[in-house]
Amino acid sequence: MNHKTKLLSFATITITVFSVTVGTVMARTKLTSQAKVTINSIGPVKIGMNLPEAAAAANTRLSVSYAGSDSCYYLETEGELEGVSFMVTKDDVKSRLQYITSDVIARVDIDNPKITTLSGAKIGDTEARIKSLYPGQIKVTPHTYNPKGHDLTFIPKNKAEQNYRIVFETDGQRVTRYRAGKLPEVEYIEGCS
Numbered sequence: 666m667n668h669k670t671k672l673l674s675f676a677t678i679t680i681t682v683f684s685v686t687v688g689t690v691m692a693r694t695k696l697t698s699q700a701k702v703t704i705n706s707i708g709p710v711k712i713g714m715n716l717p718e719a720a721a722a723a724n725t726r727l728s729v730s731y732a733g734s735d736s737c738y739y740l741e742t743e744g745e746l747e748g749v750s751f752m753v754t755k756d757d758v759k760s761r762l763q764y765i766t767s768d769v770i771a772r773v774d775i776d777n778p779k780i781t782t783l784s785g786a787k788i789g790d791t792e793a794r795i796k797s798l799y800p801g802q803i804k805v806t807p808h809t810y811n812p813k814g815h816d817l818t819f820i821p822k823n824k825a826e827q828n829y830r831i832v833f834e835t836d837g838q839r840v841t842r843y844r845a846g847k848l849p850e851v852e853y854i855e856g857c858s
Contacts, residue, residue: 696723698745698779702845704821704829707749707773707780712829712846715767716740719751727751737857739774748777752850752857772846774856782831782845790840792817795833809854813837818852 700708709722720727723742730741730750741750754771778788784798792815796803799819808814817840819831830852831845844851 696725696742696746698777701781701783702773702775702831702843703783704819704826704831704845705847707775707845710751710770710773712770712772713756714770716753716769719770731857734857739857745779746777748775749780750774750776752846752853754850770846771850772844774842774844776842782843786831786833786840786843788840788842790833791838792835792840795835795840808834808837811836814841 696708696710705712710719711722714722716727719740725746726743727740728743729738731739736755738753739750740753741747750773751770752772752774753768756767756769756771775788781787782798786795786798792805795817802820802822804818804820806816806818808816814837815835817833817835819833821827821829828848829846830848831843832851833840833843835841
């Protein structure tokens, strides 16, 4: 086994064991399709959480879906949350005496039409609807791969949220997928590629 495979296997096992342990000790609401996406979360899973925290908050199995590299990979959910994935990146966390590198949730990618944002935006919405839900806060740019499409980026006015975005990808008419998370990861067009 190479180093990356060992690391990802360890992360999957750690998340599973931690989630089972915490689930046994505490009754938690499971992350479901009713969870709402915000600029920095989906339901109880917050951007910036480390993997044990995210697994405990989700109270569902998170497994590696794409192993881009040791420093960027994806976890996905199962069942009714199919089409929801989490980008995981390295983050330096300062403890009292040292910096510790930790794998943290950087963004959430949504390919499930049942999952909506807190404002009600979802896959299938028109570009006009997205603009009406976030008046004056949508930046429109051409889609990188679809010449007819656009990226509609929600830019928050709240200073505390300035390092976060929601990016709605469209085919020029309707939302085909979206993602929420921190800068710069939320703007990575190809995810961990």
